[in-house]
Amino acid sequence: MTTPAGQPASTERVCFELRVRPELLDEYVARHRSVPPAMLREIAASGRRNYTIFLRPDGLLVGYFETDDLAASEDYLARSPVATAWERDSARFFADLEGRPDQGLTKLRQVFQLEEQLESEGVHDD
Template identity: 65%
Template sequence: MTRVAFQLQVRPELLDEYIARHTPVWPEMLAEIAAAGRRNYSLFLAEGGTLFGYYETDDDAAAQAYLAASDVATRWEAEMSRFFVDLAGRPDQAARPLLKVFNLEAQLTAAESTAS
């Protein structure tokens, strides 16, 4: 399993509308995200519009390719692109991935195997 975290910047003047557009997301888009193999997908919005996203997948490249080819995802991302600052391309394809520096489960497993 791969854990993916990313960051985007939402335009501050569009924060309320951005939140409203995700309450709820189109049912067909939810189905496409799941069909792409992404799960445990969450978005977190900080003050000022910094958006952090997280999801898990078995094959991120395949999930990206699936969504890139999806007509539903193309329509959704076209509508969402205006919400973001300095974004070149579709939000789902241009988000900046974050570097994972810590995972509790992985370190506990490593510590247990070292102790054995």
Template identity: 55%
Template sequence: MTRVCFRLQVDPDRLDEYRRRHTAVWPEMLRELEACGRRNYSLFLGADGLLIGYYETDSAQDSAEYLAASRVAARWEAHMADLFIDVDDRADRAATALDEVFHLDDQLADIRGTGGIAAPDEAAPRNGGGA
């Protein structure tokens, strides 16, 4: 399984419209997202228009190729394009992929697999953070 995270920039003057369009994504688009193998797909929108997307898939390349060939996805992307900054027609092609630098489950599996648990003075600060 691959975890994919990306960012885009929504026009700050169009945030309400972006939210509105996502309250009722077309059923056929939802089915295409499912058919392309994306799971646990979420979008997070900041007050400045920063959009972070996350999904899990067995193959990011196969998923992207499926959507690139999908008429439904092309229509959806055209429907959404005017809400983004620096996007001509397909936001999915303009998205910037982000590198994963930490995953709790992976690191917990590593320490459990080796039996090593960090000593308290080596552990992360206990201020509720970790990011």
């Protein structure tokens, strides 16, 4: 079964925030212009899709991804030598963070999703 947006019914949307140190913003952005292919493959292999990062000029980072099993995704990345190295090298960019960024992020609660409400109300885009 899929949702109206074409996602598997079990898809979990994960939105999170972190704080990038203002003095490292340019370097952080540059680092993400060309993420190493091995790291890109590990993110995909962990089951994360539609992974997107947004960054405000003051350093507020908001990230989003979809996955069918968040615990399995987190476990996969925690055991990955490639992800471990990337996270170790990335940790210095973040303020008020203990541990790896992928484990110390602040998960945001979803309060609205258009397609879910359209479906629950029987509203169709004809």
